[in-house]
Amino acid sequence: MKRYILTGTPGAGKTTVLRHLRERGYATVEEAATSVIARSRTRGRTEPWTHDDFIDQIVGLQRRRQTRPPRPGVTVQIYDRSPICTHALSTYLGREPSDLLLAELDRIAREAVYQPQVFFIRDLGFCKPTAARRISYADSLVFEQVHRDSYRAFGYELIDVLAAPAAERADAIIGALAAGRLLAQPTTRGNTVAAEPSGRQPEPCQPAGIAKEDGWSRSV
Template sequence: MPDETDRLIVITGGPGAGKTSLIEALAAGGHAVRPEAGRAVIRAHQAVGGRGLPWVDPALFAELMLAADLRGHAEALARRGTVFFDRGIPDIAGYLTLCGLPVPDHVARAARRLRYRRTVFIAPPWREIFTQDAERKQDFAEAERTYVAMTETYPRYGYELVELPCASVAERVSFVRDRLLGSG
């Protein structure tokens, strides 16, 4: 019997690498998706002048993302079928490391215990599509550092990274589908 978490698929990478566009295309194709927690936290705290922003209080921002990701993981397990995640719990450990902050035991424990499919897709830095906006204040150099942090973090938690091609969204959707069908 396959592991129930095999149907939980993570797409990770640095900011501005096309993860969300891929997730949106998968959703448009009828797949269940979980949006990135970080953007939702940023929008909510910007709206009320809160402190849970990565440029104000990175540790609080990480805790708020963890709370959202814990809920999202539980909700995905409660439903049937494949669910694609725009980032996973290990991203929080990578984010904290990138910020030079320690990874609290409870974050590491969550990353070890709340599993996804072993194959994780990672979007490489892609200068041609990189943009900044009100929620994405990182520059391209930080996007590159984030990518490196994820390439180090996910294997530490037992995941195998598969790099997405720098290609159109439709080609990326096909790549993901082909890889998932081919890897069982």
């Protein structure tokens, strides 16, 4: 099983991109933090991230979803965030990693649970608040950098998915997977997978592309 992580800036459209991938037949795994927040609010916790057990609840749900047996024939899964994101969240909240989080980080490294390449959804130039996302655009960029730092610290390679309509971003990810020969059939939609230098800020209407942080570039 090859498990890829889809992560990125809050409000960047990550969940919508994941929905497009699911609609195109990919096995996807939903974000745990959103589920924990929704469940906590049904129990009267309006701000669950202020509670001591918030991080551990996310870690526990992530592990249960990751270890759940896949459907027969599934060889690739795409995850909406991972325990590395939970580490970034813990850091952003000013907390030391819990014992449960540290144990899970050790497990996924020891077992090589996730692929070392991580798709990072870049911001759209704004961040729309939701019931589960109460963060300004400026703070979302800080949160983004914390995520980048966490993934780098744990040895993952970030592949930027540039700002574009969600369907084009999904096409870019599919193209990248196909170019890596992870699919039985490559995409036939004719999209371009193009890298940009890591320091470049994409325009909101820029065609979707893939950019590795080391400046690697190619078109497919």
